[in-house]
Amino acid sequence: MSRIRAAVIGGGRNGEHQVSLASAAAVAAALDPDRYQAVRLTIAPDGTWRDGAGAPIGLHAAVSVLQSCDVALPIVHGPHGEDGTLAALLELAGVPYIGSGVRPGALAMDKWVTKLIASALGIATAPGRLFTARTAAGCAWTGPVVVKPVAAGSSLGVCLVRDAESLPAALAEALRHDDRVLVEEVVTGREVDIAVLDGFVTPALEVVADGFFDYEAKYSGSTVFRVPAPIDPAACKALEDAALALYDALGCRGVARVDFFVTEAGPVLNEVNTMPGFTEHSQVPRMFAAAGWGYPELLDRLIRDTLA
Template identity: 50%
Template sequence: MISKSRTRVAVIGGGISDEHDVSLASAASVVRAVGALGFAAEALTIGTDGRWRTADGQRVSASEAVERLAACDLAFPVLHGIDGEDGAIAGLLRMTRIPFVGSPVRAGALGMDKWATKLVAEDLGIATARGALAGGWAAPVGTAFASELRPPFVVKPTTGGSSNGVFVVADRVDLAATVEQARAFGETVLVEEYVRGREIDIAVFRDASGALRTGSTLEIGVVPGGVFDRAEKYDGSAEFTLPAPLDSRWETAIRRAAVLLYEALGCGGVARFDFFLTPDAVVLNEVNTSPGMTEQSQVPRMFAATGLDYADLVGELIAAAREEHRPR
């Protein structure tokens, strides 16, 4: 049992990525939930300049930030994107021996890299779209690039989030130029064949007893242009159906794939798994090891549909982290 009156939770938001504002919204929601649960919240923000700040905007050094973190019982990072979700914040917290909610370094790094998650998924027997890499250390962009892939294509940075830098390309002649556009959001770019199917998402977390718990499946309504983009994710216009109307075969297949990936990647905390459902397969889209955590984000909605409201979800994640990091 957690003693609420003495428990301090450091909530870390912001970050240097292009998902900074999204992270701030997630962090504000978690802070409210922490207070509603009777815990004390210590809000810390990383600015787009990489500098740490307190809840009142006071700038503190990195060493002072670590001291504030260490004075808390655990940390609840809700950083999205590079230098956060990619395992960076987990590495800092692990090295400073601060218990935390969320995935460890390996899972964050693998989950953030869309090419790496494809390789893991395929080894598990989970289908992914045919794809190829370009830019950075990968194959250069040229006339022969992705020659075995059939248009239309989806072009996206391998480490992007919130649909930043995602483009749909109808004609091969536009591919090289679009890859260069996407590289503004990440040096290495993934090009995949466009998958026509229903988008079905689901979330998983491990509770304090060690049991894996899945939320409701969620279907995203058809969006103009074929990409569930940043505006639709956060302006309230997206249409979600919970639970997704699925027959038992596909419901089971999606839940199984999500659990397999959660375990194989070594996830902690809550992770969201996004799939396309075609007439004959469940196809992985991507993995989010630090998904949006506002009250209206997909993950809280998924668990609310199962009877676990937002504050209780945050409480379950805190309890699980305390148990995971308890001295043995």
């Protein structure tokens, strides 16, 4: 029986390039070599497509490689990848791919739109306002806030602002990553994530960081992940229901990670990730492991579902 040719795409033209390279390398290494032939492709920071040896091949040749494969695994986080861009390319090229399609990728990457959809579903979000480069000067200090780009990941450009003097610099930093920014009230609660795969919901995972869960905390190894999260059954059920409702409303496919704050008043949505970190030690594989799914088994399920 011939092996399945699986194109594993990593990198990307955004600030999550290195994170994506790590995810893609882990995915390619975990594919069962008896069943799969991993075909590596990388998108360089300047947007150039490269083959498995790192040689530049250009978009036209990359599409030819993709079309020679049975399935694609677009393991690219953030803008120009997770936001539906790669899904659109693969759709046009006629290549089956794991993960969410164009619309859910674009909707989930836009944190402002995600908040609007969550609110329509009755799911709480942090009170906040949307600003652009033109309107940011009118952002008045109202107390501690979180400033974040509307469409970015890995906490890039996200700042916890505790005093009025720091607000202009935080806005400028967020605008470096996107042309729209969110300024949200600080939510006091435990950071808890849930992963959804079609109708299956994983055990919840609690993020225990020493301070603000920023880019450094995410990838320095200093953060502790507790899975299953030690929360009571009622709170867990509320998280599961909210995660499933968002997954369905956005139209997600494959795996999505939904991040919440668990507060005394109930769950508060933080964001939805349609292509979350995917090394074996990332949050999503940890949650599936707690449910009894091995890392290779999870990848195999994603591919089988796509080809079916």
